[in-house]
Amino acid sequence: MATTVLNVNEIKSKALDAFVNKFGENANICVCAPGRVNLIGEHTDYNEGFVLPMALPMITLIVGKRSNLEKCNIVSLSEIISSENYVEFEVSSRKNIKPGEPKWANYIKGCVANFICDVPSFNAVIVSSVPVGAGLSSSAALEVATYTFLEALTGVKSEKPEDKALACQRAEHDFAGVPCGIMDQFISVMGKEGHALLLDCRDLSIKQIPISQINDYVFLITNSNAPHKLSSSAYCKRRDCCYEAAKRLNKGSLREVSISDIQVLKAQNVPKEMIKRTRHVITEIQRTIEAVDALEKRDFNKFGQLMNESHDSLKNDYEVSSIELDTLVAAAREINGVLGSRLTGAGFGGCTVTLLKKDVIDETINHIKAKYSGNATFYIATPAMGARILDIN
Numbered sequence: 410m411a412t413t414v415l416n417v418n419e420i421k422s423k424a425l426d427a428f429v430n431k432f433g434e435n436a437n438i439c440v441c442a443p444g445r446v447n448l449i450g451e452h453t454d455y456n457e458g459f460v461l462p463m464a465l466p467m468i469t470l471i472v473g474k475r476s477n478l479e480k481c482n483i484v485s486l487s488e489i490i491s492s493e494n495y496v497e498f499e500v501s502s503r504k505n506i507k508p509g510e511p512k513w514a515n516y517i518k519g520c521v522a523n524f525i526c527d528v529p530s531f532n533a534v535i536v537s538s539v540p541v542g543a544g545l546s547s548s549a550a551l552e553v554a555t556y557t558f559l560e561a562l563t564g565v566k567s568e569k570p571e572d573k574a575l576a577c578q579r580a581e582h583d584f585a586g587v588p589c590g591i592m593d594q595f596i597s598v599m600g601k602e603g604h605a606l607l608l609d610c611r612d613l614s615i616k617q618i619p620i621s622q623i624n625d626y627v628f629l630i631t632n633s634n635a636p637h638k639l640s641s642s643a644y645c646k647r648r649d650c651c652y653e654a655a656k657r658l659n660k661g662s663l664r665e666v667s668i669s670d671i672q673v674l675k676a677q678n679v680p681k682e683m684i685k686r687t688r689h690v691i692t693e694i695q696r697t698i699e700a701v702d703a704l705e706k707r708d709f710n711k712f713g714q715l716m717n718e719s720h721d722s723l724k725n726d727y728e729v730s731s732i733e734l735d736t737l738v739a740a741a742r743e744i745n746g747v748l749g750s751r752l753t754g755a756g757f758g759g760c761t762v763t764l765l766k767k768d769v770i771d772e773t774i775n776h777i778k779a780k781y782s783g784n785a786t787f788y789i790a791t792p793a794m795g796a797r798i799l800d801i802n
C-alpha cells in the first residue's frame with residue numbers, strides 16, 4: 410500500500426500545539442508550500458530548457474507570530490535534520506544576516522535577507538510532510554513557505570509570483586550554497602491543483618497542463634530511501650560540463666544547441682563525457698516538449714515511453730542514476746499496466762516516478778518490494794496547489 414500523507418489540518422494542529430508549548434501563546438499566522446515531483450525534463454533547468462513538475466500534497470507548513478523580542482526563535486519538528494532543531498537570529502537589519510549553523514536555518518535566513526522589505530522579529534514552528542533530501546524538494550518547500558510567511562507577517566506581497574520564486578532560489582544559492590535551478594521554487598509557488606507546470610527555464614514563461622483528467626492512470630512516487638551519494642559535487646560537475654559545452658559551441662546555453670552540434674564537439678576532440686552530457690540535455694529538452702504534446706493528446710503510452718527514454722538517458726549519458734534507482738525502475742517496468750518509470754530529481758538516490766494504471770498500483774508496489782533489497786516507500790502523486798496562506802482556525 411502507498412503511504413498516506415498527513416493532511417493539512419493534521420499538520421497544522423501539530424504545529425499549533427508545538428507553538429503553544431514552546432512560546433506560551435497562540436500563533437496567528439499559518440502558511441504552507443508544497444514539495445514537487447518532476448515528471449520529465451531532468452537536468453534541463455540550468456540549461457535553460459523545459460521542465461514539467463507538479464506540486465504534491467506533501468507540504469511544509471509554518472505557524473508563527475510577531476514577537477517583541479530582538480531575535481527570531483524558530484523550531485523545526487523535522488526528525489531528519491541532523492543538527493539542532495532550534496535556531497535564533499536577529500532580523501533587525503536584514504542585509505546583515507549571514508549564513509551559519511544550524512545549516513537548515515540558512516534557507517530561512519536567506520529568504521529573510523532576500524525579502525522585499527525589512528521584517529519584524531517573529532517566532533515560528535515548522536512541520537513538514539515532504540521527505541527531506543529525497544529529491545521531492547523539501548528545500549524549496551521550506552524557502553517558499555518562509556517567504557509566504559514573511560508576506561503574511563508584513564502584509565507586503567511580491568508583485569509577480571516569479572519574483573518570489575527567484576528570491577527563494579537566491580536564498581538557496583547564497584545562503585545554503587546550493588547552485589540549484591529555478592524549477593523547484595517555481596512549482597512550489599505556482600502549483601495548481603490538477604495540473605503539471607510546463608516551465609520554460611529560458612524566458613520563465615509557464616503553461617499549466619491539466620492532468621487530473623488522466624482518469625485510469627496515476628503517477629506513483631517510490632522513495633528509494635537510499636542516502637544521496639556524491640550528489641552536490643557531481644551536480645556541480647555536470648552543470649559546469651554543460652556550461653563548458655555551450656561555450657565551446659559559442660552558445661549561451663545548451664537550449665540553443667541541436668543534435669547536429671554534437672559533431673562539432675566531436676571535431677574539437679572534447680572528452681567523451683561532454684558529448685554524453687550534451688546529448689542528454691538536447692534529447693531531454695526535446696522529450697519534455699513531446700511529453701506535453703502527448704499529455705494534451707491523452708496519449709499516455711507515448712508519455713510513458715518518453716519517461717523510460719528519459720531514465721535511460723539519465724543513466725547512460727548523464728550518469729546520475731544509481732543501482733537502487735535502476736532496480737526500482739526495472740522492477741516497475743516488469744508489470745503489465747506500467748507505462749513508464751524513471752528517476753526523478755537530481756539523481757544519485759532519492760525517488761523514481763512511475764506512470765501506471767490505477768488497477769495495478771498494489772501489484773506494482775508488491776513487485777517492487779520483492780525486487781528491492783532496501784526499504785522503499787510509496788506515494789500516490791496527486792497534483793496539488795502551490796504556496797498559500799491558511800486560516801489559523
Ligand code: ADP
Pocket residue numbers: 469485486487490512513514516535536537540541542543544545546547548549551
Ligand atoms: P530536497 O530538496 O530534495 O529534499 P535538499 O538537500 O535540497 O533535498 O534539501 C534538504 C535540506 O533542506 C535539509 O538538509 C535541511 O537543511 C533543509 N530542510 C528541508 N526541510 C526542512 C524542514 N522541515 N526543517 C528544517 N530543515 C529543512
Ligand code: MG
Pocket residue numbers: 546547548549593
Ligand atoms: Mg532541494
